[in-house]
Amino acid sequence: MADAFAPRPAVLLVEDDPVQLMEAAAALREAGYAVAEASTVEAAQAHLAARPDLVAMVADVDLAGAPLTGFTLAKAVAARWPERAILIVSGFAWPAEGEVPMGAGYLRKPFTADGLATALRAVLTARGLDVSDAMPDLGAIGNGQKAP
Secondary structure: OOOOOOOOOEEEEEOOOHHHHHHHHHHHHHOOOEEEEEOOHHHHHHHHHHOOOEEEEEEEOOOOOOOOOHHHHHHHHHHHOOOOEEEEEEOOOOOOOOOOOOOOEEEEOOOOHHHHHHHHHHHHHHOOOOOHHHOOOHHHHHOOOOOO
């Protein structure tokens, strides 16, 4: 089990739907992550530039009012901050070949809280970002226990 005083891995969540942002942020916090929230591409870019502690970004594909999609944002993040893991989520768009940056993950909506946490952990692990020492046991959380 994780040390209750260990720093929590920081993740940026980009989602324009307020309810989905709230639910996904709660799921990630319960899974042991510190979560920064952004509802626009501009806000996401500001967080990424100002927060070197962010280890990953979880981004929705459809961002209302944005000329950029989550796919475009993911490619820009992969180019500028290649050390950050990326998980793209969508309930509408399946990625076409070449839309997802190399090493990024894709998760189809709707997903469960455990599904989101597991997908993010898989992307982090695949990128060589072992955060397991700072993370709670997901099995314990699934059994009704809260993360520290």
